[in-house]
Amino acid sequence: MTRLDGNALAGDLADLFHVDLTTALARCAGCGHAGEIATAVVYASPMGRVMRCSTCDDVLGVFVSADGRTWFGLPGVSSIELSTESP
Ligand SMILES: [Zn+2]
16 A cells, blocks of 8 residues: 555546645544645555544545446545635
């Protein structure tokens, strides 16, 4: 399993939401830490990717793709904060 940062999920998130969510703030339901998704810890394997909190290591989300379909869940994210202003 390869350890990466949240930027490794840029393609998964863009495919699902059609926006760059790596700069969005995800709040961990476990410890309350809010950080950019790009700074989360990601473990990648051929089976999928697991996103973990960079502070407490709780699972924030999971992504699995196979046969042209994607399954994802964000069981450890209590909120996602997006900027609605243009850069
Ligand atoms: Zn946490």
